[in-house]
Amino acid sequence: MPRAKRPMELSFRLAGYVLKNRLRGRSRFPLVTMLEPLEMCNLSCIGCGRIHEYKPVMDRMMTTEVAVAAVEASGAPIVSIAGGEPTIHPKIHEIIAELINRKYFVYCCTNGILLERVLKKVPPSKYLCWVVHMDGMEERHDESVARAGVFKKAMASIETALDSGYRVCSNTTLFRGSDVEDVHALFRTMSDMGIEGSMVSPGYDFEDAPDQELFLTRQESQAVFQQVLDKDQVKDFRLYNNPLYLDFLRGKREYQCTAWSNPTYTVMGWREPCYPLADRHTDNLEDLYAKELWDNYGVGKDRRCANCMMHCGFESATIFQAISSPKDWVTLVKSGAAHKSGITAA
Numbered sequence: 001m002p003r004a005k006r007p008m009e010l011s012f013r014l015a016g017y018v019l020k021n022r023l024r025g026r027s028r029f030p031l032v033t034m035l036e037p038l039e040m041c042n043l044s045c046i047g048c049g050r051i052h053e054y055k056p057v058m059d060r061m062m063t064t065e066v067a068v069a070a071v072e073a074s075g076a077p078i079v080s081i082a083g084g085e086p087t088i089h090p091k092i093h094e095i096i097a098e099l100i101n102r103k104y105f106v107y108c109c110t111n112g113i114l115l116e117r118v119l120k121k122v123p124p125s126k127y128l129c130w131v132v133h134m135d136g137m138e139e140r141h142d143e144s145v146a147r148a149g150v151f152k153k154a155m156a157s158i159e160t161a162l163d164s165g166y167r168v169c170s171n172t173t174l175f176r177g178s179d180v181e182d183v184h185a186l187f188r189t190m191s192d193m194g195i196e197g198s199m200v201s202p203g204y205d206f207e208d209a210p211d212q213e214l215f216l217t218r219q220e221s222q223a224v225f226q227q228v229l230d231k232d233q234v235k236d237f238r239l240y241n242n243p244l245y246l247d248f249l250r251g252k253r254e255y256q257c258t259a260w261s262n263p264t265y266t267v268m269g270w271r272e273p274c275y276p277l278a279d280r281h282t283d284n285l286e287d288l289y290a291k292e293l294w295d296n297y298g299v300g301k302d303r304r305c306a307n308c309m310m311h312c313g314f315e316s317a318t319i320f321q322a323i324s325s326p327k328d329w330v331t332l333v334k335s336g337a338a339h340k341s342g343i344t345a346a
Helices: 008-023 064-074 092-101 115-119 138-144 150-163 180-193 218-228 243-250 285-289 311-323 326-335
Strands: 032-035 078-081 105-110 128-133 167-174 197-202 264-266 269-273 278-282
Touching: 008 311, 032 064, 032 311, 064 092, 064 264, 078 092, 092 105, 115 150, 128 150, 138 150, 150 167, 150 180, 167 180, 167 218, 180 197, 180 218, 197 218, 197 243, 218 243, 243 311, 243 326, 269 285, 278 285, 311 326
Parallel strands: 032 078, 032 264, 078 105, 105 128, 128 167, 167 197
Antiparallel strands: 264 269, 269 278
16 A cells, blocks of 8 residues: 655645745744643653653543634644643544644654554544654664653554554654664664654653663763764655754754743643643643743753754744745745654654
């Protein structure tokens, strides 16, 4: 069966959405709604802070009605469902179905363990893409998720999804000690399988993650990505991130964080200020767009932002800056990647 492709409708919808908000004079608005319908997970990944941060509410699960209402309140055309592990949620198929019915483009992040079970309840759609967590080839990946056998299960799930006509991406997070050759082997494997593309970013140094030595400084990230994203090495790989963000990872561009473009809704409400940081939770989405709030967050403003290079804050920044730079906008259009801002996985 031919592999499903990225729909052109997404590019046009996002471009029209951005233009409409600009014409309305909005300087800050959502591009991607980050939806976390639960924080429970069936893995304990060594670089994850969520399962520790949300331990007191690990048993909570968002209803379909609440999830859809949060997405509609945001209004962004793209929804990234994360967590936690979304496929654990007993109603995840209903949440996805309701969002697809409303023509949101849904990227559902998963470790792949339970994906094949969910596929039986969710038909393929151009509005749905599975984003499978893959941090390396078998030894590296199983080490990062702290469980043997997960790589093989994830690979089997990807193959099943592709053969069944679903859109599929992978998501790779790099930490201190990541092996460049292993990452290249993963990208080659994913490309050969026929996925839409591999997303990649450095891990964020979550304060609740148990091993803080894993996380790269900004300078270390740039040095690693200069090797991982060497253009001669990756020219034949399908990378999903846009070329401006990849240059940012290489240290060739500088941007200020625009994490406000990816508001995150959890079982406790909207995370304030952003996906990596939650100094509080709020029921009012507009709280996340106050100028006074963002005077206090971002590179050079809060020490916790110093090493962050995550796509949820900086890939969207490339889009907003490209709007006022014809050269950058042409770069995005030529790459076919203008719609990929801010899509992330936990």
